[in-house]
Amino acid sequence: MKDLFDKLKDVGRDALGTFVELDEDGNEVEAPADDPRRAPPRPSGAAPSAPAMAAAPVAAPSAAAMEAAGVDPEFVQQLHASVQASKKTAYTQFQALYSALSAIADPNQRAQLALSAAQASHGVTPQQVAEAIEDRLGILAGERKAFDKAVQDETDHTIGATQKRIDAAKAEIIKKAEEIRQLEATRAELEKSIAEARTAIDTNAARFAASYAVVEAELASERARIAPFITPNPR
Incomplete structure (x- = not known):
């Protein structure tokens, strides 16, 4: 999750970096007039590098499709890495067996066979696979909550001081x-920097939401696929 926060902070600082710099304590100071950093900020929409996606039973959307939907491949990769921290390994075992059965075209039959193989070879029940998916969804929700807080904190830090x-x-x-002429120019510049910073932060928040939806949809699809084969726990 630290990588997500760092990227969010970098965007906000890049947008305000034309007129504001931070001292060693993280406080804002005015950048010198001749500072080479007083140049137009980097476009916030620049496409990040797209690392390879981890294999999963549900086919991942193409890079072009994700870009069109506002999905950030880096966010998707980092969210996948976060949910893989789950201690419930039943889903990982199911994934491996599901991938090994790629020759089977029918996804439902493939899932059923993978579940049967997992139970036969590892003693993993469909219920345990479902619990493992739920655990990952819980981790994913925690990532969303932490990122939303980071967005709010970064907005307050980046924009609040400039508003003062x-x-x-x-x-x-x-x-x-x-x-008055000089002060009006300063005000106009600062308001422009706020708009750029807010746009950059909102864009990355939207990319995170779209990336979150992709990972959530993958896990929800897996849960729906194995649902017919899960025997409810007796009460």
Whole structure:
């Protein structure tokens, strides 16, 4: 999850980096006028590198399809890595057997055979596979909650301090009429940087939501596929 947070922070800092830099304590300071970093920020929509996707029983969408849907391949990869931290290994065993049965065209028959093989070879029941998927969905939900908090924290950190500077600039306009042109220009620049930062953060939040939906749909599909073969626990 740290990689997701770092990417979110980088986007916010890139968007405000034209006019703001951080000191060693993480506080904002004005960038010098001749600082080479006072240049247009990187486009927030630049496509990230797309690492290889982990194999899964449900066919992953193509890179072009994910890009069209606003899915970030890096987010998808990191979310997959997060759910793989689950201690319930029944789903991993089912996945391996399901992949080994790729010659079977019917996905339902393939899932049934994989479940039967898992039970015969590893003593893994369909119920345990379902529980393992539920555990991963719980981990995925935790990643969503943590990312949402990170978005809010980064928004407050990146935009909140700049908003205070805008208010100070407005007060100076009233007090010093002779400086009004310079202060108006400063205000306009800062408001532009806020819009760029907010757009960058919102874009990455949207990419995360789309990426989350892909992984959730994969797991939900797996759960639905094996549901007919699960025997409810006797009460």
